[in-house]
Amino acid sequence: MPTITAVTPSVRREGRFDVAVDGKQAGTLSLEAIERLGIHVGSQCDERLGGAIASEAARLRTFDRALDLLAFRARATKELRTALLRKGEEAPNVEHALERLTEMGLLDDADYARQYARTKIMGPGFSRRRLQAELARRGVARDVAEGAIEAAFAEDDVDGDAILERVAARKLRSLAALEPTTRRRRLYEFLARRGYESDDIRRVMDRLLAAD
Secondary structure (H helix, E strand, O other), rough: OOOOEEEEEOOOOOEEEEEEEEEEEEEEEHHHHHHHHOOOOOOOOOHHHHHHHHHHHHHHHHHHHHHHHHHHOOOHHHHHHHHHOOOOOOHHHHHHHHHHHHHHOOOHHHHHHHHHHHHHHHOOOOOOHHHHHHHHOOOOOOOHHHHHHHHHHHHOOOHHHHHHHHHHHHHHHHHEEEOHHHHHHHHHHHHHHOOOOOHHHHHHHHHHHHHH
């Protein structure tokens, strides 16, 4: 019968262990899985244990890939699920990884949405409507997104009109070389893409262009 011949620390990832059966790599597992499955050098590896090693290794690979994606940038649950499936990970392993990440506090749509909203408000100056659209595109539920947006505005005591005027003034400076009609059109289009309402855009434009 096949035998476990080695359990060694993985050189590719800290905290992971390579399990060899009859001298051949059988899978990379966590210490918790190794202890749970009763794996140790010299133990026999029947068909049941061999299947369990393969299953645990596949789950762990998906989980580690999810960790890598989150380390690259924060993501909402739906967005992370889609990315993992596109990379060829099996659906049950993806769901298991998402559940673990949520339990660990590493995957939280409300926190993700709140941080995203704060960044986009203070940076490019997105409107509430643009924020809602962007979060929806990332798979955040509408009620979660709305709550996060409200929290982001409240936490930093953000004045929506002030944000609009700041963004408009900054863009207007970059359009200074254009003739007035083109400048006005370009500024309107820019602010509309940020999701601001037409009446608000015209009010701010009239004030800034008059002063300019």
